[in-house]
Amino acid sequence: MSIQITFPDGASKRFDAPITGLQIADGISSGLRRNAVAIEVNGEAWDLSREITADATVSIITRDSDEGLEVLRHDAAHVMAEAVKELYPETQVTIGPAIENGFYYDFAREEAFTPEDLEKIEARMKDIVKRNEEIVREVWDRDEAISYFKSIGEEYKAEIIADLPADETITVYRQGDFLDLCRGPHLPSTGILRDGFKLTKLAGAYWRGDSNNAQLQRIYGTAWSDKKQLKAYLRRMEEAEKRDHRKLGKALDLFHLQDEAPGSIFWHPKGWAIYQAVQSYMAARQYEHGYQEIKTPQVVDISLWEKSGHASKFGDDMFTLVNDEREYAIKPMNCPCHVQVFNQGLKSYRDLPLRLAEFGSCHRNEMSGSLHGIMRVRSFVQDDAHIFCTEDQIQAEVKGFIDFLHSVYADFGFDEIIYKLSTRPEQRVGSDEDWDRAELALEQALNDNELEWELQPGEGAFYGPKIEFSLKDCIGRVWQCGTMQVDFSMPGRLGAEYVAEDGSKQVPVMLHRAILGSIERFLGILIEQHAGALPAWLAPQQVMVATIVTEANDYANEVAQALRNAGLRAEVDLRNEKIGYKVREHSLQKIPAILCIGKREAEEGTVAVRRFGSKAQTVMTLEEFVEQFGLEVEEKQLFDAGTNNPKE
C-alpha cells in the first residue's frame, strides 16, 4: 500500500506505508536527517520513529527550531530522570517538562540532593547520551500502567495516570531500563540529545503546585541544540546578571537594604533623584489625563478593612497596631481610603468619571521568601488611582487608560509588554452577572486595542477581574507592573453612591488602576532595562563638570551653576586628579554627560563634552550645550549608549 505525504512547500510524494519520519528525513537530505528531532504529522508532533500509515501532511522538526528545542529539552528531562533513578534508585519521579531555555524534573526523595549530586547526575546524563539508548514509544492499558508504576514504587506516576482524562491514550516511553509516562514526542535515541545541556539549580517545589502537598525536589537545567549554543546562553546570562538592579544599586550608590528593615528600602541621594524624577513625571502625566491627586492616612482603624473585606482575606499579611485599646492597620492599599474621599459630600452623575490618584505608601507583611531586591518589598508606593464611573463609561476609561500606559512605558524605553487577563477566582465577592460584565469589558478593551493577551483563569482579585501589564527583568523574569481592575462590589460595600439623572441613588463602578504599579519595582526594572545608564531625563546626575587644572575652578563652578539654573542636575568635580581618572570614575557612574574644563575652555567660555558610551569629545559653547542637552531632557530622548545617537 502506498500513501501520499505532503511537505511544507506543498509538494507531495508517494511512499510505501508504513514509513517513519526518520526515513522521510533521510530521503530528503543527510543534513536534515542529522538535524531532525521529531516530525509534525497533520499538525501533531510525532516521534521520528513512529510509523505513518495513512496520507499525511508532514514537516520535519529540526533541533534548532523552537519546537525542536522543546523536544530536546523534554528529552533532557527524561535523561535526567533516568540518571537520577540509576544513581538514587529510592527516588520517585513525578513530572519533568520543557520550559523556556531548559527543563526541570521534580523528584520525591527523603534525602536532599546536594550541589555535588548535580555534578554526578550531569555526568551520568552524559553517559546515557553516550550509550545512545533507543527511545521506544509504547501504548499501555491504563490499569496496567497504574499497577505497573505502583509495583515499582512510583506512587506519584500512578496518581498522574489515574487522573488523566478517560479518553486519553496512555503512552509510555522506554529508554534502557527506564520507563516514563509521557505524551511525547521524543528523540529516536538518547544520543541525539548531544551535549548542549547543563544542570543549573536545585529548588523545592510543591506536588501539583499546592503548598498543602508534599514538597518535592526540583532540579533545573538548560538545554540547547549544541554545546556552542549552550555556552552562548550561559554567557548571555552572565552578561545579563551584571545588570541586576541590586548590583547596580550598590555600584551606583542608589539605595541599600539592611537587616533591621527587611523589605524596606533606604534610598540614597542618587536613587531618590531617580525616584522623584519618575514620580513627578507621573504626577504631571496624570494631571494631563484628568486625574486629581489626593493623600490619605497611613494608619486606619481595622474596621474599615473589615468592611472592605481585606481584613478577612489578607489579615495575616497586614501590619497592625493596638493603641489605647483600639486596633489599627497600616494601610496595605489605598482603595478603601479613596472611597472615603468619594463619599464626602453628595456626588452627581455629572461628577463622573471621577479620577482620584494617590502616590499611596503601602505596607504589606509579605512572606519572607517572596521578598526580592526592590522588586518585591514590604513598604512601597503605588501610583494608584481609582476611577469612579458609570457602567457605560467603563469601556472608554479602560481604552483611555491603556493608551496612557503605552505612552508612559514608551517614555521609559519599554517596548515589550506582556498582557494578561485574570478572571474570577474561587474566593470572591459580587454576583456572577457582575463578574460576567466586568470580564467582558476588559476583554473587549484588550481586543479593541489589538493586543495579544494571555488568559489567567481564576487569577483575578477577590472583588473583580483585572488586566495585568507586565515587564521583564534582566534575566527574563516577568513582573507585574500596571494593572486595570473593574470592581462592581467594593463601592457598594463601602456605601459609595451618586445621584443619577433620574434622581435615584446609584452605586458607581470603581476602576482600580496603576501604571507603574509599585514605584520601587518599576525602578528596579527600569534600572535593569537601561543597565544603570538611564536616559538623560531620568539620570540622577545629568551632567558632571570636571576640571583639568585648579585654575579652571571658578569657571567650572559658573558652568555648574548655569546648568542648575537651566533646571539640570549638575555636579562639579574640582578634585586634584588627572582628567583621565575623573572621566573613568564618572563614566563608571554612567553619567550621561561629562564636561571637561581646562584652561582653554575657561578662556574661551566653552565646554568639552564627552557623552556616556562614546569616546568622542565635542567642544561647544556653554549656551549651545544647555540648549542641546536641555532639549534632550525635555523631549525625554532615549539615549543609545552604543552608537551615541538618540534612539528612534
Next chain:
RNA sequence: GCCUGCAUAGCUCAGUAGGUAGAGCAACUGACUUGUAAUCAGUAGGUCGUUGGUUCGAUUCCGACUGCAGGCUCCA
C-alpha cells in the same frame, strides 16, 4: 511560610585540614596641577552576621536565629 545554598574590611573577593585573618579598589596623609577610562608613596581599617554547643582553644565543626540568593507557594 517551605526547599537548597550563602553570610570574612566601605566595596569585590581570597584564606584558615580548629591555634583570633589577607589582596585589590575605596578612605585618610603627603607629593604631583595634570587634556579624556586608574600618578606615586605612606597610614589606618575586621568581636570573620547574631547566639548556643563540642573543644585546652571556634571565623573554621554542629545546632538555633536573623538576613540574603535561587526556586516553590503567595501577591489586595
